Amino acid sequence: MNSAQTLTIVRNTFREAVRDRVLYNLIAFALIMIASALLFGEISIGIQKTILLNIGLSSISVFGLLIAIFLGIGLVYKEMDKRSLYALLSKPIRRSQFIVGKFLGLNFTILVNTAFMSLGLWAALFYLTRGFEPQDIYIWEAIYFILLQLSLVIALCLFFSCFSTPVLSAVFTFVAYVIGNLASDIRTFGELTENPLLGALTTGIYYMLPNFSNFNVSSWVAHGNPVEGSVILWNTLYALCYDAILVTASVWIFSRKDLK
């Protein structure tokens, strides 16, 4: 695979997102963050910082999820539907490069997006506390986990967008996200029922869908607690493996698809 060609697709995917004015939601987000900091500084005593970090990290996660789904569902489908792919795929590139380029391009878009939102949170934190404490650095661990989570969401969107419409892709991805966040609870529920069939089903769901709950550390770091290095390593490997499986499946489907 020619990496310069793939990089060209990555760059164009990012350019498309920027010109779609998606990144401009950042300004609104930053304003909301600062307003929250001012508001909570007024009405909370003692826990202003915890509340700010909880709301801030949740906002980054929710905004990121919306952007990832909104852009991800159209990654492949929009190009097929509008037929812009016809001219692109008649260049000396492979379909796999298109899929990988699109995946990396949207990941880069989300990375830049999240970086801007995180800076907004950091600025709001500084405004509230007038300085930083050593444990504030743990916020970046939570942000890193949000990025891993969003990378999985992008991979799911890409996978679904190879064979279904944007609306269905959005529904499938959102359902997978919700179930993935409840994966551990669903598995425990299956075990508690003592029904072998239900137990097997919930265990199957647990292993098949990405376990998003592994990445939820926002509350933990908002209270000034660090995330263990081994957890960071395993979650990184888990997300990379899952991404690789979904992107490979997307390439497999897309490489066999007739573009009518």
Added chain:
Amino acid sequence: MAAIEISGLSKDFLVGFWRKHRFRALDRLSLQIEQGEVFGFLGPNGAGKTTTLKILTGLIFPTEGTATILGKPAGQPEAFLHAGFLPENPYFYDYLTPQELLDYFARFYPLTPEERKRRCDSVLDQAGLSDVRGRPLRKFSKGMLQRVGIAQAILHEPEIVLLDEPMSGLDPVGRHEVRELILQLKAAGKTVFFSTHILSDAEALCDRIAILNRGKLVGVGQISDLLRRQAGYDAVIECPSPEAIAPLAPLAAKPPLYSGGHCRVQIPEQELSRFLSLCQGDGLRLISLNPVRLSLEDYFVEVLRDTESGRAPAAAS
């Protein structure tokens, strides 16, 4: 080596709600297009022209058969180093300008930055887009997008250019420019394979044509060979009144046209000797007699009619 070689190419689409029924869009098509040829691909809507071009460009996969471009399997990246493609009714990223789009596409070829810029500038000029190179494509008309499509197809100076309905959506000036461009490509020794509905363009540009109907090849050959057959004679006769030509009327292929003491009659070849014996005397005088050659449109209609009625096309090979 042939520029394009198509051998026994078929394409079935699964149709219906459960996709259980097969629809054969292309049926065992075999064609060979030589290097340096301008080859026209004609046929009514739904004949399989775009399906063939999509297989050649790897957008869809054949059910059976093979296609190669300069010996390389069609649709493979290696084939596209030597071939450019204009899709039918092209659509491009509307957030880009023509210059950005061409630069984006040029990056997929092994070109230096200087060469890339030179090629982009050159095709913008060739396609008449220099003045609008910085305008977003979302503001472009259909005809302007067609020009952008042609520019990106010839961006890397390919040896083979595949054009799907290149005149579609163009005004007369635009059509003229595309025709000129195809002639320029031919003069430069390039192979041009294009589908079209506009028979006059095919007649003016093509060395050879193929006619496709319902997925089957029904005629192929050099235009001069296909149109060599005479369709009869066109005669102009001096006559005192319309009644004077009444004896000739049964011989005419179409009703005679009388105007100002002259009458124009179309005579089938087999009636020529009888016509000549009758048109002297009774105030009649033969002014001119010219053979009528089949136009491409006549040939096209005749071939389609023959295939619809199950007869073998007269000039198909």
